[in-house]
Structures are given as structure tokens and as C-alpha cells.
Amino acid sequence: MKNRSKPPSGKLLFDTPGRPANVFVANVDGASRGNPGPASYAVILRGPDGTTRFEGGKYIGQATNNVAEYYGLITALDYAAAQGIDRLLVRSDSELLVRQMQGRYKVKSPDLRPLHERARKLAHGFAYFAIEHVPREQNCKADELANIALDRTGSKAGGNAAPGAMWGAKPAAKSDLENESGTKASARRRSAGLPGGESRVRARYSAGALHPLEPLDLAEGDTVDISIRRPRNPS
16 A cells, blocks of 8 residues: 555645746655665755756665655755755655655654654745656666765675765766765864864754755764854854
8 A cells, every 4th residue: 555645735745836946956866775774865956057066975874765865855955055045946756755745645654754854844944945756767867876875885785884974076076976984084184283183164054953064074973062153244
């Protein structure tokens, strides 16, 4: 039996007719070998002119394909919000993800509920947000990046590599799509000359969360201390 419910009365959640100008488009995808098994996600963000502004993927450890899909969506929403983007269209080949975000399918999985709630909260922070289902062949680049993230962690055959950092660039050349080890990241933090490997980053607060405005040299599961200081002349 399919996991769905009747659409709510009126227009569907985030199913806004008519698209405004200057909309950014994010393609997201998730991959899992074993379901659950070694999993990853990928995000490609393009500007209104079609140029790639960001692309990357990340290995997240053991997870289901649906969890990986939500990680991709949340990452796209987080990144767009951090960049001050307020009009976003997300495309995914996961019918479950899209229909749940639109309110057509119920979210029955306890693993997906907190991710779904997080994605909805972030999406409501945009002036315009829409999500649409596309055929897999129209999402092949994101699928490729997600699988590259799995291959480069040694999880092609179901290995137990630790989750790595998000990799990517804007736009990213394939040679740049490398997972950076925790050792290299730590060395680079030390080279900054800050005590205890500390680093300073700027972040924007929106939708109840802090969104870094620059890449973070952090491994999955790292714990950090945060101190808040408002700039005198915020930009």
C-alpha cells in the first residue's frame, strides 16, 4: 500500500502556481547501497541564469535512501538561506520526498519525521519556495555526484569508512570533488595560527538556526563551541 494521504483542501503545500523571476534551482539526490547501508547525498545549485553556483556531495554513513534524500534537501535549503537566496525551486527524482513536502503523502517513518519538520521550517523561511518531481534522467548529475561521494569513501562494496566533509566548489571541477580527510582539515586549521586549532567564521541566523557563510573544516560528528559577536557594521 502506498504511503499517501488525501491532499489538503485548497492549494498544496509549496505548490505555488506561477513562478516569479530570479528563482534559483537546486537539484538534490540521495544514494544508499544496502538501504540501509553506506549512504550519501548531493546538491547542485544553479542561479537564475543557469550557471552553477555550488555543487557537492557528502558521505553520511549508514542510512536509508530516503534519509539521504532529505539530507540533500536540507543542505540545499541551508546553503541557499546562508547565501541570502529567497527564491528557490528544488528538483528531486524522489517521489516520496516531493509528495511529503507537498503534503500529499504522510510521513510515517520515525527517522524521517524530524528531517521533514526541519525541511518544512527552512522552506517557510523563503519568500518563494517550490519543489517538483523530475524523472531520474533529469537528475543524473546529482545522482552521479552522490555516487562519487560513496566511491571515494571506499564504500562501493559496503565499506565502513567514516563520514567525510562536504566537498565541492562553485562551480566545481571534477578534480576538486575530493573528500578532505580530518587530518588535512586539522592541519589547515593549525596553519591558520589560531590557538587550539580555532577558527572564526561568519554566519547568518535564519529559520531558527545559524547558517555559516563560508566552508567549515569539520568532520561529521565534530563538537564545537560557539560564541556570538554581532559585527558593528553588519553586512
